[in-house]
Amino acid sequence: MDLVNHLNDRLLFAIPKKGRLYEKSVTILNGSDIKFHRSQRLDIALCTTLPIALIFLPAADIPMFVGEGRCDLGITGVDQVREAKMDVDLPIDLKFGSCKLQVQVPVNGPYTKPEQLIGKTIVSSFTNLTEEYFAKLEGVPAEKMTTKVKYVGGSVEASCALGVADAIVDLVESGETMRAAGLIDIATVLETSAHVIESKNPRSDKDLIETIKSRIEGVITAQRYVCCNYNAPEDKLSQLLTITPGRRGPTISKIDSDGWVAVNSMIERSKKGEIMDELKKKGAADIMVFEISNCRV
Ligand SMILES: Nc1ncnc2c1ncn2[C@@H]1O[C@H](COP(=O)(O)OP(=O)(O)OP(=O)(O)O)[C@@H](O)[C@H]1O
Numbered sequence: 281m282d283l284v285n286h287l288n289d290r291l292l293f294a295i296p297k298k299g300r301l302y303e304k305s306v307t308i309l310n311g312s313d314i315k316f317h318r319s320q321r322l323d324i325a326l327c328t329t330l331p332i333a334l335i336f337l338p339a340a341d342i343p344m345f346v347g348e349g350r351c352d353l354g355i356t357g358v359d360q361v362r363e364a365k366m367d368v369d370l371p372i373d374l375k376f377g378s379c380k381l382q383v384q385v386p387v388n389g390p391y392t393k394p395e396q397l398i399g400k401t402i403v404s405s406f407t408n409l410t411e412e413y414f415a416k417l418e419g420v421p422a423e424k425m426t427t428k429v430k431y432v433g434g435s436v437e438a439s440c441a442l443g444v445a446d447a448i449v450d451l452v453e454s455g456e457t458m459r460a461a462g463l464i465d466i467a468t469v470l471e472t473s474a475h476v477i478e479s480k481n482p483r484s485d486k487d488l489i490e491t492i493k494s495r496i497e498g499v500i501t502a503q504r505y506v507c508c509n510y511n512a513p514e515d516k517l518s519q520l521l522t523i524t525p526g527r528r529g530p531t532i533s534k535i536d537s538d539g540w541v542a543v544n545s546m547i548e549r550s551k552k553g554e555i556m557d558e559l560k561k562k563g564a565a566d567i568m569v570f571e572i573s574n575c576r577v
């Protein structure tokens with residue numbers, strides 16, 4: 281099929297084609313009922329459920345495709361957006377791909393503060409952000425800075441040991457890569473996570489863009505919250521509701537048992553253990569937690 285001829289009447293949505301953001305991005309699409317079939321080695325996939333074409337691109341190229349208006353929506357990290365210096369909207373924080381872009385130096389080396397690196401050589405895959413950071417530190421425009429910034433495309437952490445850098449600027453999540461390379465962080469340039477990014481001048485129907493964003497927000501909310509049901513003695517209700525205030529407010533229903541009501545409330549998945557313990561301690565009974573498979577908020 282000549283896929284390219286099918287693109288004109290579709291919203292183009294740029295998705296990371298590989299790497300750290302790929303799998304979770306596809307999970308979000310599945311949860312949003314954006315169904316597609318991607319043939320092997322093909323970087324374009326037509327959706328079967330909505331007039332969308334998914335364009336699989338390197339995470340670093342997505343800000344340019346969205347910033348220049350070729351794709352209306354994309355998924356990539358804030359780090360990539362800032363590095364590409366693209367003016368796009370960032371409507372949804374997807375809460376994955378969270379890490380920090382940090383200045384790192386050899387553990388037992390002479391540097392403990394970023395100011396000591398002025399005039400030295402820094403290696404990074406994020407040369408624009410690194411230049412901006414050190415130009416600000418030096419208090420001069422980037423053209424006048426004395427710190428040298430060199431680009432490498434990957435395995436940045438090896439640069440100090442190989443003698444090509446005094447320090448590096450690289451992403452840190454668990455810190456394992458950094459520690460394994462004998463490095464320590466001394467400053468944070470940027471905190472990042474994956475976001476839905478949106479063109480400032482979208483070409484597609486606004487309703488379709490809103491539908492996609494609303495579905496994705498629903499998936500994120502469903503991942504973040506679970507539903508908590510319990511029975512509460514009426515005289516303890518106000519105290520129990522402070523533990524489960526809900527996103528907007530709890531639902532309270534009458535039940536066929538004198539002096540008791542049923543409460544239904546969304547609670548944060550990450551806090552469900554302590555919330556259930558607390559409810560039990562404060563007099564709640566029959567406490568149950570359910571998965572939310574999808575929602576619209
Ligand atoms: N360790 C990490 N933990 C969390 N998020 C990360 C991590 N490393 C990178 N990211 C996020 O994922 C984005 C893409 O990084 P990744 O290393 O996957 O790039 P890639 O070049 O597309 O893939 P690959 O490294 O496989 O070539 C980064 O810009 C950042 O937003």
Ligand SMILES: O=P(O)(O)OC[C@H]1O[C@H](OP(=O)(O)OP(=O)(O)O)[C@H](O)[C@@H]1O
Nearest residue numbers: 434435436451452453454455456457458
């Ligand atoms: O703090 P950590 O959990 O160890 O993660 C940080 C590492 O993850 C990224 O690299 P990735 O593994 O994606 O490979 P790359 O070096 O080829 O980009 C990043 O560039 C770091 O090297």
